[in-house]
Amino acid sequence: QVQLVESGGGLVQAGGSLRLSCAASGRTFSSVAMGWFRQAPGKEREFVAAITWSEGSTYYKDSVKGRFTISRDNAKNTVYLQMNSLKPEDTAVYYCAAEKTRLRVSQYEYDYWGQGTQVTVSS
Secondary structure: OEEEEEEOOEEEEOOOOEEEEEEEEEOHHHOOEEEEEEEOOOOOOEEEEEEEOOOOOEEEOHHHOOOEEEEEEHHHOEEEEEEOOOOHHHOEEEEEEEEOOOOOOOHHHOOEEOOOEEEEEEO
């Protein structure tokens, strides 16, 4: 089992920044990639970004490219999502997830999930 705990959410004005953290514990060696997803009220949960633990390969949703950066600290078993130039449409609950085989964009392929952290961007 892998346990994931997100932190760093909050309320920010449009144009502002937040950094989310996701601390992994337990059988962390069993995960190959980590992803960030988000779910806005009344909408499906959607992929935001993902990274592999070993090579640090990354992949982003088109609408966040150039604004969000995913990174990892292997020594701390922690993944980060730096979010800059935030927009009201970025408002959502943000979840991190762990995948056992490879970097994926589908939420249905991820094996472990955190409880989520709320990000609210005011206009």
